[in-house]
Amino acid sequence: MTTLVAPARPVSIGLTGTTSLLRLAARRDRVLVPVSAFGLAAFVALSAQATFALFPDLKSALASMASTLANPALVAMYGPISSLGIDSIATLKSVLLGGVFLALLAYVVVRRHTRTEEEAGRLELLGAGVVGRRAALTAAVLLGTSAVLLTVVLTVVWSVAVGLDPAGSVALGVSWLVMGLSWVGVTAVAAQLTSSTRGTAAWSLGALAVAFLVRAVGDTAADDSPARFLSWLSPLGWGVKVSPYGANRFWVVVLGLLLYVVLVAAAYLLLERRDLGSGVLPSRAGHERSTIGTAGALTRRLARGTLLGWVIAYVILGLVLGSIAGSIETFVDSPEVADMLRSMGGDAGSITDIYFATELHFAAVGASALAIALVTRMHTEETTNRLEALLATPVRRVSWALGHVALAVVASAVVMVVSTTVAGLVHGADAGDIGGTVARLTGAALSTLPAVWVVMACALLLYGALPRFTGLAWAALIVFLLLGEFGDLLDLPQWLVDLSPFTHLPALPGGTFEWAPLVALTVVAAALGAVGVAALRRRDIG
Structure with a gap:
């Protein structure tokens, strides 16, 4: 009798196609x-x-x-x-x-x-x-x-x-x-x-x-x-x-x-x-009934973990900024350091005011990152097909997108205000003027928001018109940061530095408040956002 033996199968380690996926x-x-x-x-x-x-x-x-x-x-x-x-x-x-x-x-x-x-x-x-x-x-x-x-x-x-x-x-x-x-x-x-x-x-x-x-x-x-x-x-x-x-x-x-x-x-x-x-970990079962009745409420619910993390981070940032501010006068007792701070944060007010203006501009860059994360979440919802199911209900894509934009606007303002409030409480306690310090720093924080809105609008424009390139919003933020914060120090051409929205922010607190650049930034943000929403309305989802 002849015994047939099946050929042995090669042992697979599960890496087939790795090169193609990597490319x-x-x-x-x-x-x-x-x-x-x-x-x-x-x-x-x-x-x-x-x-x-x-x-x-x-x-x-x-x-x-x-x-x-x-x-x-x-x-x-x-x-x-x-x-x-x-x-x-x-x-x-x-x-x-x-x-x-x-x-x-x-x-x-x-x-x-x-x-x-x-x-x-x-x-x-x-x-x-x-x-x-x-x-x-x-x-x-x-x-x-x-x-x-x-x-x-x-x-x-x-x-x-x-x-x-x-x-x-x-x-x-x-x-x-x-x-x-x-x-x-x-x-x-x-x-x-x-x-x-x-x-x-x-x-x-x-x-x-x-x-x-x-x-x-x-x-x-x-x-x-x-x-x-x-x-x-x-x-x-x-x-x-x-x-x-x-x-x-x-x-x-x-x-x-x-x-x-x-x-x-x-x-x-x-x-x-x-x-x-x-x-590996089991997913938590949801409630039998939900109190979420609108697309905006769903957006806020999904983002609550992200928002909590950012608020905690900005509370810590406020503590650090307020603690360092007490010794900033001794830090900049040399004219060279004072000149550097003035080139980055403006030349008006005390050295402490210039220090806060400089750091608030960096904090605004972080708030812009939060706004980008909230806006680009729409792309994730679309690519995972959850948006298609949502739009099968009476929800319309424009109102859904505007809900994300509104959340990004409010969230970026909240983290900036939280940070300056904490910094004002810490520094104000040392200076003996808590209320005045908090008010001045909060006003300075709010003056940075138009630049944040421009960055957010760039992300919205990319998502609405060129969804495949939504990730370029992060690259734009990096370019704006380098131009706005280091352009003057590196003697870059002024027209190149002016491309960054952070370049046009007033040097507050301590500097002169001017409406014109903030209004101009707000108009630019509104225009870019409107084009992005219009493009989203006209293109196919998915």
Whole structure:
């Protein structure tokens, strides 16, 4: 008798089609990743150049800043300075904040090509073809890792080119590498735990917030306090512990790589324990009856987690700004620093007024990011087919879109007012005039909103007319930031600087309030928004 033996099937590890998915993901992010990498590298290089132009030598820098570098509020926000060298002073704000921004880039890339694709149903369609189960996650992790590496390499090269110490610049790259790769892994795990993009955002961004707070507590604790050890429990703390332009602890990269490997491995294990379209953690059942009766109420309900997180962040920002304001007079006792602040925040009022004007302009950039996030949420609702189901009811697309716009307008104003109210309470208590300080700062915060509306309108225009390029709104914000905040310091052509809406904001508090530029910005925002809504009304959904 002859026994027939079936040929053995090759063992599949589920990576079939990874290369194709990686190419597709890279094509979709061909603008987002390079622009973000360039913007973060420019953040370091341009800040360093401005510092070198401001302080001709280390002695003048220390004479102006020594009393402020140890301020607990400054340490909580930017981390401890690595050394008292001119290079570390030039990159004081860049090390930690740049690493946080890089972590956000890693989060956006990995979430977009894992949970977002899965929630939209596109991953299920691809999985019906010759695509392995692990291919999508692998492609997302590889693209996120590549985005981090590209940013790090570009930053190191540009930092050396502007005159920063080569060894310290490589250490800065190591610091960012630790933080960026950590959030590639964190987001990969978060995408397996939940069944929605909002859940992934809550886990990943929540972990980022916790890591920042744990590091802040550790960095601001007394030298002999056990709480100092908390800095070593946070990946952001690891990035700070690299100490670029100081101790240059290159070995810390081992911690980041180990966490990256462990988290990515955990993501693959969790992937095998869930069904496509679901998460490891069970979804909470909804109520049998809902009190939501309008599209606007639904929009607000879906955004409440995002709004809560931003309000908390701006409360912390207000505490930091109000705490630092008390020592700003000693910080700017040199004419060079005063000239820099005046070039960035205006030349009217006291030094403290100029300081608040400068910081409020940066806070307005953050509020613009919130407005973009709320407006571009419409694109997510459309691509996941939830909008189509909503429009099958009496809801109309224009009223639905205007609900998102109204929420973005109100939310951006709320976070600015919350921040200045807290800062006014803290600084006003020291100055003995709480009510007057809060009122002046609140008025200054409201004067920045027209610029925020212009940025929001750009996002609305892109979504309405060119939905495929909605993500370019983030690139526009980066360009506006670089032009508006660093254009004068770098002596860029005035016509180029004027393209940023932040350039036209009044220098408040302390400066002269002028209606004309604010009215002009409001008109521009209204015009761009109207074109975006009209385009949305005329095009097909989906």
